[in-house]
Amino acid sequence: MKQDPINQPLSGQIKPPYSGYTSSKEAILQAEKVSVFYGSYLAVRDVFLDIETNKITAFIGPSGCGKSTLLRCFNRLNDLILGARVEGSIKFQGENLYDKKFDRKIEEVRRRIGMVFQKPTPFSKSIYENIAFGAKINGYQGDMDELVERSLRQAALWDEVKDKLKQSGLSLSGGQQQRLCIARAIAVQPDVILMDEPCSALDPISTLRIEDLLHELKEQYTIVIVTHNMQQASRVSDMTAFFNVEPTDKGGRMGYLVEYDRTEVIFQSPKEESTREYVSGRFG
Amino acid sequence: MSTNPSSPPSPSSDLFRPNRQLSKWVELVVKYIFAAFALISVATTIGIVLTLIFETVEFFGDVPLWRFLTDREWTPRFVNPQYGIFVLISATLLTSAIAISVALPIGLLAAICLSEYAPPKVRSWLKPALEILAGVPTVVFGYFALLLVTPFLQNFIPALQGFNALSAGLVLGVSIIPLVASLSEDAIYAIPGSLRQGAYALGATKRETIVGVVLPSALSGIVASFVLAISRAIGETMIVTIAAGQNPQMGLNPFVPVMTMTAYIVQASLGDTPAGSLAYRTLFAVGMTLFLLTLVLNIFSFWFVRKFRETYE
Known part of the structure; x- marks a missing residue:
């Protein structure tokens, strides 16, 4: 008997409240029963998740588990994909981002919830203009030189580029480009920074620099980071969400949240067997 | 288990008998055929430019360059x-x-x-x-x-x-x-x-x-x-x-x-x-x-x- 996969009971699915962890009231982003579809294809199903202010939350899980997809819901970047649809609600400071009224203010949402991508994406502009671009389009009225310097300092890039701000952003090394993208994201003064595997294209030394940077940034920003690297998750994050994927009977693959807890709990005493297997490297 | 470096080839290797000599010749011939075609297009261009240059030089033998550049008609x-x-x-x-x-x-x-x-x-x-x-x-x-x-x-x-x-x-x-x-x-x-x-x-x-x-x-x-x-x-x-x-x-x-x-x-x-x-x-x-x-x-x-x-x- 074929069942609609949407109404099919799921194995391994955890309904909130999560065993052992209840979210505090400081949640800046709250996902409630979020499902993401590409056309009729269900990519992520029924995620309940609270992202806490000024913490680093890591999303881990095997490929195709929907962690990047979910991340892109937080700044509505999935809107750009034809046929993508989000169900449920994501509350940002208490307001549902998928409410109609945000359709016209989507730029404001994206300014306040910044994003850094897997591959560095510097614009083909000077280093200075790379930072200034976001500020300009968002109507920044203050001193641009000061903003550029402050952003580059926060991204630990200032000392390396202060003498060549006129050079193209593409002339930098991969690690520097990624820190430029972080500086660019910081420059528009967001509340949250989403990071989609920001270190996966970088060498280990550049990766370490960015991890150090994350620790400094969380003083001011809330950070959500998707990573394939479990050591990275355990090193940098306060909270960890483990996602898994299971085949649907339509032949697709559907991601879901397995367990969400403090990072040390996820890595040392997870409640779920699949979490334990994943973090100990037995699959994925 | 001992391995002998000069052991005879395994029986199945008899099935592979490439004609390396022929392939080499074919490779060589093909290379020159492609080069010839590339040459045709380059030679045509050079020929056109040379014709242009020779005839233009003869033209400027009869008409000075300054007239070419300054005449009003x-x-x-x-x-x-x-x-x-x-x-x-x-x-x-x-x-x-x-x-x-x-x-x-x-x-x-x-x-x-x-x-x-x-x-x-x-x-x-x-x-x-x-x-x-x-x-x-x-x-x-x-x-x-x-x-x-x-x-x-x-x-x-x-x-x-x-x-x-x-x-x-x-x-x-x-x-x-x-x-x-x-x-x-x-x-x-x-x-x-x-x-x-x-x-x-x-x-x-x-x-x-x-x-x-x-x-x-x-x-x-x-x-x-x-x-x-x-x-x-x-x-x-x-x-x-x-x-x-x-x-x-x-x-x-x-x-x-x-x-x-x-x-x-x-x-x-x-x-x-x-x-x-x-x-x-x-x-x-x-x-x-x-x-x-x-x-x-x-x-x-x-x-x-x-x-x-x-x-x-």
């Missing part, structure tokens, strides 16, 4: 011939400038619309349709200019003569729109989506993303398409010959008949110019001028693309 077959190339150059620049002022904005906006705003379905038939426009023979465009555009424009501009630079230039512009649009669209479409997402993630609107990020990144390709379109406008023959007239006169008045360099070449090569005569050699002098103009443009384009091309992973 172009009358090579008159009793007192004058060889002012700028008469022809001014006509070429006039028609090209009109054409470019039509083709560049429309072509670029069409390219932006196609790559950024059009839904994929629309793009998939609109782009080929645009490229078909490029396949319309220019002689058709020429008669279109002469028989439709000029009479139409005369309703508004009574001073417009039957042959004129204006309608030739306008239609020439229309004929190169597909070139600009198609090549610019390729350049814009090639900009990775990650760059657009980077801009959107900063809170940019679609227009801000296109103007602030996508177009600057595609600049080298867009400029290359512009330069190619300008070269095409300068070198285009049929439209200007048919619609702009055959009347060499100096000046930039778009309402009167003019003679472009290409139109002169058509006129002079139509038969009544005896080979080897001075009038015959003017053909090559004009051809050389045309060649140098487009060469300079192409070198500029090459330099610009090299300087401003950004590489994305």
